[in-house]
Amino acid sequence: MKKTALVFSLLASSQLCFADNTLYQPKDENTPSIESITMSYGTPMRKELALNGATSGLPKTAYSGATMKLNMIGGVAPYSVEVTEGNVDIKDDVLTIREKGKIKLLISDSVGSSFTYSFNPSFFSTPDNVIRTFSQSEKYCSKLGGSLPKIEDIALFPTARMFGYLFSEWGSFSLNQSGWYTSDQDISYKLFRNQDEWSSMGYDGHISAHLDNGLVYQTYDDAFARTTCILK
Incomplete structure (x- = not known):
């Protein structure tokens, strides 16, 4: 079993919060918990998922090279994180997901209070440099x-809770900074294939x-x- 550990201090984050209006209420201010997760950490696109008291399950999607940083609340800083299951690298308190599978973290504060946080995201393969038709x-x-994702698996939906x-x-x-896209690629290279059908004017096609x-x-x-x- 691969185990990786780190120690990090409390992060005060001001990124955009993708959550509903429910205020986060830790069960006990003396017990450490995750207030939010900063996604795509270290990139111009970093965003924040507020957990709103959730004790597991987020994020729900992942890909190789995805970076995230846990924003802690409660307990006594500094905190430590140990990866007890899954292929995850930790460097400078940033977690980088490497492959599909369940991820389990053991998180502790400086006085020994600890809890387990786990998630098992849908894992997306990194596109290669080949362009294909739908059947290909x-x-x-x-x-x-695996299988082609559905449009709701990948597209940007303007909902209040974007999990x-x-x-x-x-x-x-x-x-x-996923490496999936370069600015000099033409339009065909900038599109993901998926399995949802459309039937405008009788032509065969997908979204x-x-x-x-x-x-x-x-x-x-x-x-x-x-x-x-989506890899199974």
């Missing part, structure tokens, strides 16, 4: 042991999502686009 994308994901969507949790893939802004587009099945897969 389906076959590619199948070979990886469970790739773009809503991690931000623009032109700014979060795709833009790597830069998460907006959705109607795309013919024989058009070329990049591919990300």
Whole structure:
């Protein structure tokens, strides 16, 4: 079992909060807990997920190289984090997710109070440099042991509580330093394939999502686009 540990001080964060209006109330101010998670930490696209008292489960999506920082409340700083399950790197109090699977963290404060935090996100494959038609994308994901995502898995949805969507949790893939997008790529390279169908004017096609802004587009099945897969 791989174990990695770090020690970090309390982070005062002012990033955009993707949550509802419920105030976060720790169970006990003497007990450490996670107030929020700063996603895509260290990039121009960093965002904050407020846990609102949740004790597990966030984030709900991930990809190799995704960075996050835990913002603690309660207990006595500094805090330490030990990775007891999952492939996660820790450097300078930033966690970097490396591969799919459940992640379990043991978090302690300086006087020994501790708790376990775990999440098992939907994991998205890093797009390669090949552009594919829809049928080619389906076959590619199948070979990886996964499937094409649905549009609600990846696109940016303007809802109050943005949990469970790739773009809503991690931000623009032109700014979060994921390596999935470069500015000189043409439009076909900036689109994700997915499995949702449309039938405008009788033509066969599916919806795709833009790597830069998460907006959705109607795309013919024989058009070329990049591919990300949800790995099972």
